[in-house]
Amino acid sequence: LQAWAALLGNWRAERVVRLGAGAQDAAAFGMGEPFLEITVDVDSEAVVRQTVLIGRPSANGGRYAAVRGHDVIYEIPAETVILLERHLATAPHERGPVVNER
Structure with a gap:
């Protein structure tokens, strides 16, 4: 989680693509069914x-x-994007093994 926090803390957009985007714009850019959602x-x-x-x-x-x-x-x-995907792929390992208790 620390790696994610560091990544998000330094995250910057490369450029603004659309101001005043409506629902059609959001769908055209993939926000209707996003690749990823990050809630902070x-x-x-x-x-x-x-x-x-x-x-x-x-x-x-x-x-x-x-x-x-x-x-x-x-x-x-x-x-x-590469860093996000890399951290997604490694995040479960950072938490350690999953132990199922019965």
Whole structure:
């Protein structure tokens, strides 16, 4: 989880793709059935929960992304996608073996 926190803490969009995106735009960029959803609780004076939707691949190997409830579509770089996929593939191993107790 620390690796995920570090990754998300330094995450930046490569560019803004669409401002004022509507439902059709969101679907066209893959937000209707996202590749990945990441929900983060930000601990401040008032706890804020945000969900980032990762959509379809972009032409340069990155992916489109949006924050649920916002009307902006971003493009995240291929390097970020690779790190997300790598951490997804290794996350269960970081927690250690699963023990089934009966």
